Amino acid sequence: MNKLFSILLILSMFSCKSKEQDNGALQSDVSNTPPNVVIFYVDDLGYADLSSYGASGVKTPNVDRLANNGVKFTDAHSSAATCTPSRYSLLTGQYAFRNKAVILPGDAPLLIRPETPTLPKMFKKAGYKTAVVGKWHLGLGNGDVNWNGQVKPGPLEIGFDYSFLLPATGDRTPTVYLENHNVVNLNLNDSLKVSYETPFSNEPLGVTHPELLRQKADLQHSQALVNGISRIGYQTGGKEAMWVDEEFPDVFTGKAIDFMRNNKDNPFFLFFSFHDIHVPRVPNERFIGKSTMGPRGDAIVQMDWMTGQIIKELENLSLDKNTLVIFTSDNGPVLDDGYADLAEEKLGGHTPSGPFRGGKYSAYEAGTRVPMITYWPEKIQPGESSALISQTDYYASLASLINVSLQEGEALDSENVKQAIVDAKAPARNIMLEESFTLSLRKGNWKYIAPLGEKDTPEWLSNKKIEMGLSPVPQLYDLSKDIGEQSNIASLNKEIVEALQAKIDSIVILNSD
Numbered sequence: 001m002n003k004l005f006s007i008l009l010i011l012s013m014f015s016c017k018s019k020e021q022d023n024g025a026l027q028s029d030v031s032n033t034p035p036n037v038v039i040f041y042v043d044d045l046g047y048a049d050l051s052s053y054g055a056s057g058v059k060t061p062n063v064d065r066l067a068n069n070g071v072k073f074t075d076a077h078s079s080a081a082t083c084t085p086s087r088y089s090l091l092t093g094q095y096a097f098r099n100k101a102v103i104l105p106g107d108a109p110l111l112i113r114p115e116t117p118t119l120p121k122m123f124k125k126a127g128y129k130t131a132v133v134g135k136w137h138l139g140l141g142n143g144d145v146n147w148n149g150q151v152k153p154g155p156l157e158i159g160f161d162y163s164f165l166l167p168a169t170g171d172r173t174p175t176v177y178l179e180n181h182n183v184v185n186l187n188l189n190d191s192l193k194v195s196y197e198t199p200f201s202n203e204p205l206g207v208t209h210p211e212l213l214r215q216k217a218d219l220q221h222s223q224a225l226v227n228g229i230s231r232i233g234y235q236t237g238g239k240e241a242m243w244v245d246e247e248f249p250d251v252f253t254g255k256a257i258d259f260m261r262n263n264k265d266n267p268f269f270l271f272f273s274f275h276d277i278h279v280p281r282v283p284n285e286r287f288i289g290k291s292t293m294g295p296r297g298d299a300i301v302q303m304d305w306m307t308g309q310i311i312k313e314l315e316n317l318s319l320d321k322n323t324l325v326i327f328t329s330d331n332g333p334v335l336d337d338g339y340a341d342l343a344e345e346k347l348g349g350h351t352p353s354g355p356f357r358g359g360k361y362s363a364y365e366a367g368t369r370v371p372m373i374t375y376w377p378e379k380i381q382p383g384e385s386s387a388l389i390s391q392t393d394y395y396a397s398l399a400s401l402i403n404v405s406l407q408e409g410e411a412l413d414s415e416n417v418k419q420a421i422v423d424a425k426a427p428a429r430n431i432m433l434e435e436s437f438t439l440s441l442r443k444g445n446w447k448y449i450a451p452l453g454e455k456d457t458p459e460w461l462s463n464k465k466i467e468m469g470l471s472p473v474p475q476l477y478d479l480s481k482d483i484g485e486q487s488n489i490a491s492l493n494k495e496i497v498e499a500l501q502a503k504i505d506s507i508v509i510l511n512s513d
Helices: 003-012 061-069 083-092 119-125 245-262 294-316 391-401 418-422 459-463 494-509
Strands: 036-042 071-073 129-135 162-166 193-195 234-236 268-273 323-329 372-375 383-385 431-435 439-443 446-449 475-478
Touching: 036 083, 036 294, 061 294, 061 323, 061 372, 083 119, 083 391, 119 129, 119 268, 119 391, 129 245, 162 245, 245 268, 245 294, 294 323, 323 391, 323 418, 391 418, 431 494, 439 494, 446 494, 475 494
Parallel strands: 036 268, 036 323, 071 383, 129 162, 129 268
Antiparallel strands: 071 372, 193 234, 323 372, 431 439, 439 446, 446 475
């Protein structure tokens, strides 16, 4: 058997299901009673950061209830190892590299352009009301935002009927809430200005006023100082509009509950995008000390409470039995991500990544292998699932669930794994792309990481105490024998390496124009 034939034979074993293929049916037809859909999207939550996934030092009873009565996935993945790319892929059904999506500054233009097909637009085709509440970090406007006027395009221009946002992240300016197109509580006599290049005179900075800090920060996070926490970026004005970090759980949960109450008689899609457990970790006082791990652990407890409040409201509204809940994270865990919040010092015996290597930013499994739970009383076949699923697949799967046909080219990289979402025994993908600062491919238990030259590795990654999985040589791991990705067997399996790289190349080339 010659080398070329071997590669073609291996490639022929790779099978992908069509987005139009329905790989099973729910217990009951949903066409007459379209289900509500709630996606809980936690930030930086690691595979083992929940007690139902083996956490120590923190309890998550509300999320554990979902896991115990739904499908708990053990091989589900964010599409990328960082936040902006993962969010882009979830909402578009496309890999982030197709739009050169990277971690955005707080003043970046809207990454998803209004003409792009999106998950909320798909829901609207079926008559749904749609909302996003929480962290955004997908850019706003067209590149020069006037925060004192209408801020658009934004979520409303890509399919959401309602939005209440952190415009970027908790560690980036502007530190204000944005409701639909307008900054909340903004006094126009105190105009808000934002810069990522030049500080404003007479405004305290973390680097110049360390005595005002409640948490010390690295140089990157030592610019605008708000609520005793320094951030990335500069700002001035808008004092009445500044948020208070400790109020996040009540503010965001309240907005989500208001949306559900206002739309209890309509089918709705709620994308609840947590700030927790991203830095800065400044939990509300009622959660302080509820874990043994300091602010990071307490932020997990806070996140669990928020989840429980929304589930409780679904039950109060008698909507729980007609609501599919998906709980997951945007990427793997990180401890020290710029603030001295004792995340490393108070970790104890807890291992946020579980048995997996790496974490946030990493090409290793812990970069994208995250908790995923689906919950739908009386509709789901509960249990533990080893199905291989990417968040990119939510788009096609949910479209199938609510009987919306996708147009050619829509959700290009999304596979219909609907049945796996609602049945712990159902299979899903056979192959799956993972994005970090390189591209990786899962094929069953094979994990291949494409090589990356040292000159292509961002310098700032050296400050993160995470194994990045970046190497100038190819890496291949057999996860059935080496779940921790310790033994690179690429040199012993050159034909498999070539076949997996060829598959990555074919995915990248697809619709590359």
